[in-house]
Structure formats: C-alpha cells, structure tokens
Amino acid sequence: MEKYNTFKQEENILIHTRILDAPRDLVWEVWTTPEHIKEWWGPNGFSLTTKSMNVEPGKIWDSIMHGWGQDFDNKIEYVEVKKPSLLSYRHFGESEDYNFTVSILFAEVEEKTLLTMKSIFKSKAIIEELNRRVNAIEGGKQTLNRLENYLKILVNEQGHE
Amino acid sequence: MLARKSLNVNAIAKEFDITRQAVSLHVQFLNDCGLIVIKQQGRERYCEAKLEKLNEVTDWVDQYRKYWDNKLDSLESYLAKIQKKKK
Numbered sequence: 001m002e003k004y005n006t007f008k009q010e011e012n013i014l015i016h017t018r019i020l021d022a023p024r025d026l027v028w029e030v031w032t033t034p035e036h037i038k039e040w041w042g043p044n045g046f047s048l049t050t051k052s053m054n055v056e057p058g059k060i061w062d063s064i065m066h067g068w069g070q071d072f073d074n075k076i077e078y079v080e081v082k083k084p085s086l087l088s089y090r091h092f093g094e095s096e097d098y099n100f101t102v103s104i105l106f107a108e109v110e111e112k113t114l115l116t117m118k119s120i121f122k123s124k125a126i127i128e129e130l131n132r133r134v135n136a137i138e139g140g141k142q143t144l145n146r147l148e149n150y151l152k153i154l155v156n157e158q159g160h161e
Numbered sequence: 162m163l164a165r166k167s168l169n170v171n172a173i174a175k176e177f178d179i180t181r182q183a184v185s186l187h188v189q190f191l192n193d194c195g196l197i198v199i200k201q202q203g204r205e206r207y208c209e210a211k212l213e214k215l216n217e218v219t220d221w222v223d224q225y226r227k228y229w230d231n232k233l234d235s236l237e238s239y240l241a242k243i244q245k246k247k248k
Contacts (some may be wrong), residue, residue, distance in 0.1 A: 007226045014225060018233045022240040030240060040235035043228075117229065130221040 004114060012124045016117040024106050027113045028084035031104065034063075042074070043067060057081055061089070079103075097122055098130075167200070167207045 004019035020027055030036040034050035042048050046067035053061045057078055065072040080088040088103035105116040121127050174184040188208055191197045200207045
C-alpha cells in the first residue's frame with residue numbers, strides 16, 4: 001500500500017496521494033464537518049474554531065486557528081462539491097497571483113480510500129517565486145530567530161554556572 | 162557572517178557579545194546540522210557556511226509537502242481512532 005503515498009510536482013501543480021484505511025463516505029465526512037475537521041486540520045498543537053461551514057459551490061468555510069498565543073484566520077471557498085468523490089476549494093493568498101485551488105479526489109480502492117490532492121497554482125513561475133522568497137525571507141527569518149533563541153539559552157546557561 | 166568568508170571560532174566570537182565557549186557550542190550545533198563544515202588548517206579550525214543545505218530545508222514546495230504529509234498522517238490516525246470507537 002505504501003506505493004500509494006506519493007508526492008510530485010507537475011509544472012504548476014503539486015500532487016499528494018495517500019491511501020486511507022476507511023470507507024469513502026467516512027473520509028468525505030471527516031473533510032466536510034466542523035467537529036471532524038478540527039481534529040486534524042491545521043498546524044500541530046493548534047486548535048481550530050469553525051465560525052461557519054457551508055460545503056456548497058461558491059460557499060465558504062470560515063474558521064480561526066489558535067496557536068502560539070495568536071489567532072490566524074483560515075478561510076476557503078468551495079468550488080466543486082461532488083459527494084463523495086470530489087471536493088475542491090480556493091485558498092486565498094496575499095493577492096490574486098498567490099491564490100491556488102486545491103482539488104481532492106476520493107476513490108474507492110480495495111475497500112480503502114485513495115486520496116489524490118492537487119494544489120493548482122496560477123503558474124509554475126509562482127511556485128518558483130514562492131520557493132525563492134521562502135529562501136530569502138521566511139527561511140532566513142526563521143533560522144535567525146532560532147539562532148537568536150539558541151544563543152539566549154546558551155547565555156542563560158552560562159550565567160547560572 | 163560566514164556566508165562572506167570562512168572564519169575561525171575566535172574571529173566569530175569577536176563579533177558576538179557572548180563567550181567564546183558559547184560560540185564554540187553553537188558552531189558545533191551548526192556543524193551537526195550540516196549547515197557549516199569545520200576545516201582544520203594548521204592549528205586553526207575554520208568554519209565554512211553550507212548555504213545550499215539551508216535552501217534544502219526552507220524550500221517552499223518542500224515545506225508544503227512536509228506540512229501536508231503531516232496533515233495526512235493526522236487524518237489517517239484520526240480515521241483509525243473513530244473507526245475503532247464505532248466497532
């Protein structure tokens with residue numbers, strides 16, 4: 001079954017596949033109801049509050065992720081809803097260029113569910129730009145923050161000796 | 162700092178307001194992560210930055226892949242949990 005767990009990039013699309021040991025109807029339910037989705041969505045250690053969820057084309061799932069003492073808005077717009085085989089939604093970035101569509105296909109395979117998740121970006125160039133920016137800004141910032149924290153710990157430890 | 166040129170630990174320590182031991186420990190930590198390499202030149206040990214390693218871990222696609230791998234793991238274990246309950 002391991003061969004079903006893959007990741008690849010094809011031009012402007014990032015594709016994840018995963019086999020899930022559960023019936024397709026249940027997998028659909030877990031993606032489309034607030035009480036289920038809060039159990040696994042979002043960064044580790046975060047909690048999730050759904051303000052509203054309306055799983056219909058053109059309608060919104062509006063929620064807040066809580067973590068690091070802060071609240072983060074999480075808003076997506078459903079594009080295609082074909083229960084129980086296809087769900088797609090629009091993810092909003094900082095501007096139109098960075099918006100991307102995620103489509104999730106649920107297929108029945110040997111009494112399990114094969115999930116194929118495609119994240120479709122405006123262009124391959126946008127993905128490349130995100131890569132460069134993460135390297136230049138976010139990556140650098142995170143690394144510097146960690147370096148700074150690490151040095152603080154070292155200095156404190158020495159102070160106590 | 163190291164991105165510009167290789168330096169030895171003393172030279173690095175001069176630039177920071179912390180002890181040489183602290184810098185040395187941190188250099189060791191970076192070395193363990195593969196972000197720098199330490200080269201012995203005579204009596205001195207020079208540190209060289211391996212910035213390409215840094216790129217490896219901060220690539221956006223790579224982060225996205227890891228994030229969703231992790232989320233799908235969570236989904237998988239949550240599905241296992243609720244099915245067990247039902248039985």
